[in-house]
Amino acid sequence: MKPVPKINRRVLVSVKNNTQLYLMALPAAALFFCFSYMPLVGLIIAFKRYTFDGGIFGSAWADPWYRNFQILFNNPDAFRAMMNTLFLNALFIGVGTAFALILSLCFNEIRSPVYKKITQSITFLPFFISTVVVGVLVSGVLAYETGSLNGFLSSIGRQKINFYMQPSYWPAIMLIVNIWKGAGYSSIVYLAAISGIDGAYYEAAEIDGASHFQQIWYVTLPLLRPTVIILTIMAVGKIMNADFGLFFNVTRDIPTLYPTVDVIDTYIYRALRKLGDVGISSATGFFQSVVSFILVLTSNRIAEKIEEGSALF
Numbered sequence: 001m002k003p004v005p006k007i008n009r010r011v012l013v014s015v016k017n018n019t020q021l022y023l024m025a026l027p028a029a030a031l032f033f034c035f036s037y038m039p040l041v042g043l044i045i046a047f048k049r050y051t052f053d054g055g056i057f058g059s060a061w062a063d064p065w066y067r068n069f070q071i072l073f074n075n076p077d078a079f080r081a082m083m084n085t086l087f088l089n090a091l092f093i094g095v096g097t098a099f100a101l102i103l104s105l106c107f108n109e110i111r112s113p114v115y116k117k118i119t120q121s122i123t124f125l126p127f128f129i130s131t132v133v134v135g136v137l138v139s140g141v142l143a144y145e146t147g148s149l150n151g152f153l154s155s156i157g158r159q160k161i162n163f164y165m166q167p168s169y170w171p172a173i174m175l176i177v178n179i180w181k182g183a184g185y186s187s188i189v190y191l192a193a194i195s196g197i198d199g200a201y202y203e204a205a206e207i208d209g210a211s212h213f214q215q216i217w218y219v220t221l222p223l224l225r226p227t228v229i230i231l232t233i234m235a236v237g238k239i240m241n242a243d244f245g246l247f248f249n250v251t252r253d254i255p256t257l258y259p260t261v262d263v264i265d266t267y268i269y270r271a272l273r274k275l276g277d278v279g280i281s282s283a284t285g286f287f288q289s290v291v292s293f294i295l296v297l298t299s300n301r302i303a304e305k306i307e308e309g310s311a312l313f
Helices: 006-017 019-047 067-073 076-109 113-128 131-142 148-155 167-195 199-207 212-236 244-251 255-261 264-275 278-306
Strands: none
Touching: 006 019, 019 067, 019 278, 067 076, 067 278, 076 113, 076 167, 076 212, 076 255, 076 264, 113 167, 131 148, 131 167, 131 244, 167 212, 167 244, 167 255, 199 212, 212 278, 244 255, 244 264, 264 278
């Protein structure tokens, strides 16, 4: 009888000692397997001329095998959507992180528990608002005839702006909407990290004569750096994926806005709806995943070089 390898013994002992924890994790692991690993079989659609009657395995292979990717990269609309996705998500990550940090620092300075809960709830609430409702709210502000912003411009004698016909305004509009909707949620993570900072650091800084602002600059922010790096790496992993609901509902899928706010997700939706070509749509999604994987590895390596121990893996 062969002896049980040492590593297997450690696994068995760990399972025996933590049986309840493993049982609690089992449903989540099963869901993760079903929705994250089993669909990987569908990646072969990106290399096939998919037909609904043939299905995943019955459809013919593309000839050449890179046909769907060739069509994708030769399409100027697809390239534009990729560039818009990268630019807008990079903008969201950079500016959104700064706003979330500022909000968390402001929340940390509030001493009244009641006022602190009220302000946190107000900033946190937009995260739960449906993107359909957000689209209606934005339309109510920016509509040419009935929008409140154009009503204000008219009242002060300024000319109205037809925002839905001016794509140059929309990167800034989408940035404002994204921050309004997500900054409150992101700030809670940073606030939790601030709450975990040992008060001895602040006491030592105060003894050394540091002002309140200097304590924030030289104590709070440096100790928040690992959290910022980890969350940034996770955000970079999704930089090729846009919030379809937000972009589709806020822009109302108006073609005149495509030059600046048409992203990969909305492009895939239109390609699937108009062309019905599942293969090209699958190739686009596969390309998104590969680029995101490369970006995560790159940003993780950069994070490790910037600060040792701050990388995810």
